[in-house]
Amino acid sequence: MFVKRLQDDxxxxxxxxxxxxxxxxxxxxxLTVVVIVLxxxxxxxxxxxxxxxxxxxxxxRKASAASNPLSPPTSPFRKQSSRSNGKRVPxxxxxxxxxxxxxxxxxxxNRETVLILTxxxxxxxxYWDNLLKLTYPHELITLAFIIPxxxxxxxxxxxxxxxxxxxxxxxxxxxxxxxIIIERQDFDPPxxxxxxSERHKMENQKPRRAAxxxxxxxxxxxxxxxxxxxxxxxxxDIIETPPTLIQDLAEHNKPIIVPNCFQRYIDPETKKxxxxxxxxxxxxxxxxxxxxxxxxGPEDILLEGYGEMPTYRVLMAYLxxxxxxxxxxxxxxxxxxxALLVKAEVHRxxxxxxxxxxxHLIETEGFAxxxxxxxxxxxxxxxxxxxxxxxxxxNSH
Numbered sequence: 001m002f003v004k005r006l007q008d009d010x011x012x013x014x015x016x017x018x019x020x021x022x023x024x025x026x027x028x029x030x031l032t033v034v035v036i037v038l039x040x041x042x043x044x045x046x047x048x049x050x051x052x053x054x055x056x057x058x059x060x061r062k063a064s065a066a067s068n069p070l071s072p073p074t075s076p077f078r079k080q081s082s083r084s085n086g087k088r089v090p091x092x093x094x095x096x097x098x099x100x101x102x103x104x105x106x107x108x109x110n111r112e113t114v115l116i117l118t119x120x121x122x123x124x125x126x127y128w129d130n131l132l133k134l135t136y137p138h139e140l141i142t143l144a145f146i147i148p149x150x151x152x153x154x155x156x157x158x159x160x161x162x163x164x165x166x167x168x169x170x171x172x173x174x175x176x177x178x179x180i181i182i183e184r185q186d187f188d189p190p191x192x193x194x195x196x197s198e199r200h201k202m203e204n205q206k207p208r209r210a211a212x213x214x215x216x217x218x219x220x221x222x223x224x225x226x227x228x229x230x231x232x233x234x235x236x237d238i239i240e241t242p243p244t245l246i247q248d249l250a251e252h253n254k255p256i257i258v259p260n261c262f263q264r265y266i267d268p269e270t271k272k273x274x275x276x277x278x279x280x281x282x283x284x285x286x287x288x289x290x291x292x293x294x295x296x297g298p299e300d301i302l303l304e305g306y307g308e309m310p311t312y313r314v315l316m317a318y319l320x321x322x323x324x325x326x327x328x329x330x331x332x333x334x335x336x337x338x339a340l341l342v343k344a345e346v347h348r349x350x351x352x353x354x355x356x357x358x359x360h361l362i363e364t365e366g367f368a369x370x371x372x373x374x375x376x377x378x379x380x381x382x383x384x385x386x387x388x389x390x391x392x393x394x395n396s397h
Contacts, residue, residue: 190211216353232340240386256368283313351371
């Protein structure tokens with residue numbers, strides 16, 4: 001019986017095959033092929049378009065935004081309703097695992113956040129334009145400023161806010177920063193003028209740099225969040241850096257690293273553009289400087305770059321070689337703060353900017369000494385340059 005049914009099934013299948021005939025594939029017209037290709041190209045163009053990238057960036061920014069005002073200051077806070085069904089909703093408890101915060105030679109691949117800190121007395125448009133040129137992903141960058149409560153500070157605040165509004169609201173999404181913080185100093189500046197000649201007078205150095213230390217510490221302690229990997233100190237008058245500044249410095253994977261700061265000017269003799277060393281606070285110590293410090297009172301400080309106080313230290317400013325290797329490293333005992341990249345864990349360990357005589361050092365030089373006492377070394381790049389604002393003629397240092 002089973003064999004009979006099987007034979008009947010075979011006959012049915014054969015009959016169906018004969019009835020239907022051979023199955024033929026439908027021919028696709030050239031016009032259809034062209035339409036399919038155009039659709040594929042359109043889809044790829046849409047996915048790779050700036051608007052698509054902007055949308056992805058916007059989602060990333062929204063996902064990383066703080067959900068309550070008690071969140072870390074470096075997280076952008078999006079104000080939301082604090083009430084649900086008429087009842088006040090308490091902020092959530094957030095856990096942070098600092099062991100998961102990395103500082104690596106490849107910070108972009110590891111999505112490491114950078115906090116750029118700038119004490120700002122005057123606003124220079126070139127400074128802001130240079131910030132916008134940085135190629136480090138801006139959604140990983142938080143900017144923070146501290147500005148004195150002076151007439152110049154008020155003008156700087158207005159100019160800064162104008163540029164922030166332009167960048168953060170109407171500018172391209174890829175140029176917008178994750179968060180921007182503006183703070184105002186709660187103490188008066190020690191010297192009324194911010195002219196270069198006044199700032200660099202020897203008698204003004206201790207009070208000026210003590211005030212700068214207080215400003216730096218206030219800015220640091222109120223903005224450093226638990227997810228911050230790197231802190232870039234960048235002076236407001238640094239108007240020219242390589243666009244890859246953050247990646248280039250982080251690639252060395254040093255706890256504290258500083259480039260060489262130069263200044264462009266017009267040479268009075270040749271009448272041609274030239275450049276000269278500017279920051280003399282990055283140095284290697286000398287026996288003469290140490291002995292000089294031993295002879296000083298407890299509140300006295302050593303100053304660099306002044307003929308009245310020869311220290312005979314090795315200054316990184318003069319170690320620059322024409323067409324030298326920009327990756328060349330030298331160990332340092334003191335650092336300048338015009339452009340200074342610091343691993344956030346160094347600051348978390350307690351290294352700050354002493355506004356007092358610390359081993360006869362103060363501010364950024366004192367910071368390097370304090371970091372060294374905590375086990376962190378400082379490194380300089382004599383052939384890697386950033387540039388201070390342009391001056392038409394040389395002023396006394």
